[in-house]
Amino acid sequence: MSLPHAILTALLEKPSSGLELTRRFDKSIGYFWSATHQQIYRELGKLEQAGHIRALPAPVPVRGQRKEYEVLPAGREELGTWVARSEDPKPMRAALLLRMRAAAVVGATGLRAELTRHLALHQEQLDEYLTIETRDFPPPRRHTEPDRLRHLVLRGGIDMERFWVQWLTDALTELGPE
Amino acid sequence: MSLPHAILTALLEKPSSGLELTRRFDKSIGYFWSATHQQIYRELGKLEQAGHIRALPAPVPVRGQRKEYEVLPAGREELGTWVARSEDPKPMRAALLLRMRAAAVVGATGLRAELTRHLALHQEQLDEYLTIETRDFPPPRRHTEPDRLRHLVLRGGIDMERFWVQWLTDALTELGPE
DNA sequence: CTATACATGTAAAGGGTTACATGATTAA
DNA sequence: TTAATCATGTAACCCTTTACATGTATAG
Known part of the structure; x- marks a missing residue:
């Protein structure tokens, strides 16, 4: 259950659209967590439904149109809880x-x-x-x-x-x- | 698609039952590939169906009874092909x-x-x-x-x-x- | 005879990967 | 106006994880 928290972190650093997030995962976030754009869009949908993020108001929401997200207070709180959580290291897969x-x-x-x-x-x-x-x-x-x-x-x-x-x-x- | 090949390798080193394999995955194989017993039983079934391994003949096959597998020539060949295959390193997930x-x-x-x-x-x-x-x-x-x-x-x-x-x-x- | 360990399995849910679909914008 | 690029999304499949189910053998 790390992907949503990776996304929350990235969005707190800078509100972004799905594709921008994908690019940042390919770069800086990629050296400890990777994700494809399909995963990211799916997760953005879930996070929005959960009330952890919201899409910045757009005049008319259209498919194919850029959609920028920002983190809501509930999302920041959720991330704080997750950071304090304890989790055993997973064995490597090489x-x-x-x-x-x-x-x-x-x-x-x-x-x-x-x-x-x-x-x-x-x-x-x-x-x-x-x-x-x-x-x-x-x-x-x-x-x-x-x-x-x-x-x-x-x-x-x-x-x-x-x-x-x-x-x-x-x-x-x-x-x-x- | 590495789990079946991990199992083939382990079985070539020593014919084993599902639970023995699970234990060996927890130990020596575990430092580069891990698997639970559920994954291993399922994969043993698939490998048997594919004709890559076979269960050693048992008098009467009963549920709850130990079942030992060995690798067939086709399985060894499949493993040889896989070893020679090229595959990019996956980014780490920490x-x-x-x-x-x-x-x-x-x-x-x-x-x-x-x-x-x-x-x-x-x-x-x-x-x-x-x-x-x-x-x-x-x-x-x-x-x-x-x-x-x-x-x-x-x-x-x-x-x-x-x-x-x-x-x-x-x-x-x-x-x-x- | 009962509890425990051994052993094999099923089911469901979640996460990741790959292939494909579709609309909007921009440059030639 | 057409091609390329940007951008969002759906669907199917596979792998992994977790919880549960069931049967056998053995020690007390």
């Missing part, structure tokens, strides 16, 4: 590790190529996050708590990508050139 | 990071406690993996490829937990004592 374990049983055909490909993808993602860090959190750090929290979240994404880059590099070294 | 980002907006009530709790859980998991490593991959390493692959998979789990322990420790330091 198909690549599964493939590697299967490869130990049926043979590692093509595995090195796949590892190399993933290494490049994670390196690329890491570089992107580092660019964001340089841009949004330059050295003379502000010390407000919200800023520190946002920076910590980004560092989570960064360190996660570093983990993959490191592990994939080690794996390729250990497995050697075919 | 509700805790989402909570932290929400906390930057609505306030970090109770966040430190939750971080501390997660730190303990991840530290525990890390210790467990390290115990497994000591037991299953002792220093004089064998050099067969399957062994190296299995060890790499375990190290993936280990390094992932190390990432969390490190990040949570940093976060708690940075946020300070309330």
